[in-house]
Amino acid sequence: MEKVVIIGTGCAGLTAALYTARANLAPLVLTGKQPGGLLTTTSTVENFPGFPEGIDGYELMQRMQKQAERFGARVQFGVLEKVDLSGKPFVLTVDGETVQTQTLIIATGASHRHLGLESEHKLENKGVTFCATCDGALPMFRSQPLVVVGGGDSACEEALYLTRFGSVIHLVHRRESLRASRIMAERVLAHPKIKPHWDSVVTEVLDVKQDKVLGVRLKNVKTNAESVLDCAGLFVAIGHIPNTQLFQGTIHLDDNGYIIPKKGASTNVPGVFVAGDCADHVYRQAITAAGMGCAAAIEAERYLEALNQ
Ligand SMILES: Cc1cc2nc3c(=O)[nH]c(=O)nc-3n(C[C@H](O)[C@H](O)[C@H](O)COP(=O)(O)OP(=O)(O)OC[C@H]3O[C@@H](n4cnc5c(N)ncnc54)[C@H](O)[C@@H]3O)c2cc1C
Numbered sequence: 001m002e003k004v005v006i007i008g009t010g011c012a013g014l015t016a017a018l019y020t021a022r023a024n025l026a027p028l029v030l031t032g033k034q035p036g037g038l039l040t041t042t043s044t045v046e047n048f049p050g051f052p053e054g055i056d057g058y059e060l061m062q063r064m065q066k067q068a069e070r071f072g073a074r075v076q077f078g079v080l081e082k083v084d085l086s087g088k089p090f091v092l093t094v095d096g097e098t099v100q101t102q103t104l105i106i107a108t109g110a111s112h113r114h115l116g117l118e119s120e121h122k123l124e125n126k127g128v129t130f131c132a133t134c135d136g137a138l139p140m141f142r143s144q145p146l147v148v149v150g151g152g153d154s155a156c157e158e159a160l161y162l163t164r165f166g167s168v169i170h171l172v173h174r175r176e177s178l179r180a181s182r183i184m185a186e187r188v189l190a191h192p193k194i195k196p197h198w199d200s201v202v203t204e205v206l207d208v209k210q211d212k213v214l215g216v217r218l219k220n221v222k223t224n225a226e227s228v229l230d231c232a233g234l235f236v237a238i239g240h241i242p243n244t245q246l247f248q249g250t251i252h253l254d255d256n257g258y259i260i261p262k263k264g265a266s267t268n269v270p271g272v273f274v275a276g277d278c279a280d281h282v283y284r285q286a287i288t289a290a291g292m293g294c295a296a297a298i299e300a301e302r303y304l305e306a307l308n309q
Helices: 011-022 057-070 117-120 153-162 182-190 286-307
Strands: 002-007 026-029 074-076 080-084 091-093 095-104 108-112 145-151 166-173 194-197 200-204 215-220 226-229 233-236 240-241 272-274
Touching: 002 011, 002 286, 011 026, 011 057, 011 095, 057 074, 095 286, 145 153, 145 226, 153 166, 153 182, 153 233, 182 194, 194 226, 240 286, 272 286
Parallel strands: 002 026, 002 095, 026 074, 095 272, 145 166, 145 233, 166 194
Antiparallel strands: 080 091, 091 095, 108 240, 200 215, 215 226
């Protein structure tokens, strides 16, 4: 019987692992299919405190894992396939095996929606990015034309944020008006640096042969007319899919599938806690995920203390 099982080894899961390990709870930490989480897919992380020169995303996650293991966290390759949270202990199915646990910390993150283009995939981290806050300030994007795809609040926020760095921000949206809240849409449309392209979709990112982003090919969905926009970066902001499908029907999720935290890091099921991007559609940063991991660990520790009194 485990005291704590943590699902996920991104910033949230590994921070929860560090805290619960230091509380002598020897957490079992499951990596899922992406050990180290999303940050392992990026090169330099410039906004994680404590690294004035920046740090490689993969290295940062390895360090986090080592730090947690030093205090007794057991990090294991494994994918959670099924959960039964109806009784106590909780029963998990991990790669076909049953694991029982007194507490569970869900830190499964959220995946980005992709446009689904081969060129987008090939140029990821070479000018194609999914996070303006993370990458907008990189030298490769400064004083350059940039393209943001999307029409919701996130896309608008990304476009506005990028006006600090880019020379012009092309906002490409497949409809004829923004889906974003009115105030956000008005702000975007009034900005002198933002140029909307309505009824348009990106059909190709240029130029795979040169191994960097030099532009995008657009298609107008009403007229089928094609055009090319020169740019140094493509910021895809068409939404996220929280990795919470396993918890549907048991843990309270919002309309978009994000876990709804209760009193900080708790959930509607006592003994189940949540941290990171699977419960955060607002900030989605490494440091906020880590902070939530810390909170979930402290909550789990307190819950176990009360249980065993
Ligand atoms: C390209 C890129 C660059 C970024 N750059 C920055 C940056 O510079 N600064 C910054 O602050 N943020 C950055 N971010 C955002 C940051 O990566 C995320 O906010 C952070 O990783 C969220 O951490 P998390 O632990 O919540 O989730 P994730 O990092 O997504 O980790 C989720 C974990 O859950 C596991 N998992 C999922 N399902 C299961 C399952 N069924 N069973 C077991 N395990 C499972 C996964 O394998 C993974 O280990 C970037 C993101 C991307 C994609």
